Amino acid sequence: MTAALLLMIFGEILTIYSEVYASKLPGKPLETPLMFLRPIVLICIAGTCLVFAYWLGYKGTGNIWIVTVVSITLLLILEPIVIYAMLKELPERGALIGFFLGAAGLVAAVAL
Template structure:
């Protein structure tokens, strides 16, 4: 299970990084399509990591919902950290409210 969580953490961080990196690219894809090579390669590695994390997590727990909640929880924790580390941007009011409502829904899923 520890290996699954480590792979999941690595995969989620790399996925978020790839998405944010691609969102900040300056040119149009048709002008310089190779600029998307780095985020495509990184997200491919991330996807492979996440697939193995889900596989190992399911083998360890026997319950896909435990693995899914672990993934969502990691995403909820890691996404704001990675975005702030990369862009130094804080969420505005609407996004912050949405974040807290999402966190509340996740907590309800785990506890109820």
């Protein structure tokens, strides 16, 4: 179960990093498609980690919903941390409200 959690954390961080990295690339993709090579390779590694994390998590718990909730919770926790670490940007009011409503929805789904 620990291996599944570690793979999931690593996979989620790499996924977020790849997405944010790609979003900040300059230029036009058709003119310089190789600029996407790094985020594509990283997201492939991330996807492999997440596939094995889900597999190990399901084998360990026998319940895909537990694995899914852990994944969503990690994403909810890790995404703001990685974005802030990379860009030093804080969410504006609308995004912050959406973040808290999403967190409340996740808590409701787990608790109810």
